[in-house]
Amino acid sequence: MTITPDRSITFTAVFNFRDLGGLPAAGGAVVRPGTVFRSDNLSRLVEADRDSFGALRIRTVIDLRRPTEVASYGRVPEWTGVVWRHNHLEHPLWDHSTYTAETGVARWLAERYLELAHHGRADIARVIGMLTDPDNGPTVVHCLAGKDRTGLIVALTLDLLGVPDEEIALDYALTGRSEAAFTRWFIQAHPDQANVPTPVVYQQTPAEAMLLTLRELRQRYGSVQEYLVGSGLQPERIGMLRERLLLR
Numbered sequence: 001m002t003i004t005p006d007r008s009i010t011f012t013a014v015f016n017f018r019d020l021g022g023l024p025a026a027g028g029a030v031v032r033p034g035t036v037f038r039s040d041n042l043s044r045l046v047e048a049d050r051d052s053f054g055a056l057r058i059r060t061v062i063d064l065r066r067p068t069e070v071a072s073y074g075r076v077p078e079w080t081g082v083v084w085r086h087n088h089l090e091h092p093l094w095d096h097s098t099y100t101a102e103t104g105v106a107r108w109l110a111e112r113y114l115e116l117a118h119h120g121r122a123d124i125a126r127v128i129g130m131l132t133d134p135d136n137g138p139t140v141v142h143c144l145a146g147k148d149r150t151g152l153i154v155a156l157t158l159d160l161l162g163v164p165d166e167e168i169a170l171d172y173a174l175t176g177r178s179e180a181a182f183t184r185w186f187i188q189a190h191p192d193q194a195n196v197p198t199p200v201v202y203q204q205t206p207a208e209a210m211l212l213t214l215r216e217l218r219q220r221y222g223s224v225q226e227y228l229v230g231s232g233l234q235p236e237r238i239g240m241l242r243e244r245l246l247l248r
Helices: 047-055 067-073 105-119 121-130 149-160 165-189 207-221 224-230 235-245
Strands: 036-039 060-063 083-086 139-142
Touching (some): 149 235
Parallel strands (some): 036 139
């Protein structure tokens, strides 16, 4: 298993997998390593990844994809032995035709994330509640690209832990490093789609998008904590999250 300096872990055809551990948090604490991971589509794990994945001792997979995406791409392989928790985040399908260069990628993505926060608030609160439970063991949260739905869940979780906005945004932006490897794999695996254009908002993860999202979510709801509690997260779960995920 190879773990890079940016906390990424490499697999055969999973390109955006990393540990949240080590990020700085409030009061000199750090996020506990080996406890919560983020990823792109785990249905692409293959037999050659068995030892590397097993070494992480992951017990729970939280899958944020739509039911249609699960049906199309499959779920995490049975050989992983994990508990699979499917928790789709309710939100409208994105209309990429609304993107313009004048709007810019960061602004357009922030609007989509705030839209997701509005429509999927009960689902988001439920997923973050799951991250508070030590009985779930080491847990990985994933969607299709590990960028947008996963990115928002991770950002809100890190905010509750007191991770500074700049660190949250930098972690979000790391997803951009996986794009080249994913593109190479995709062209090899799907040569018939090699020339199909990809919307620019699929390819980029500017840190400014997450900074805008966090700032404007607070403007609407007061704070991330107020937003989540108002969405159904039990207040005592926040203390449980900090107890589980912080090293002091």
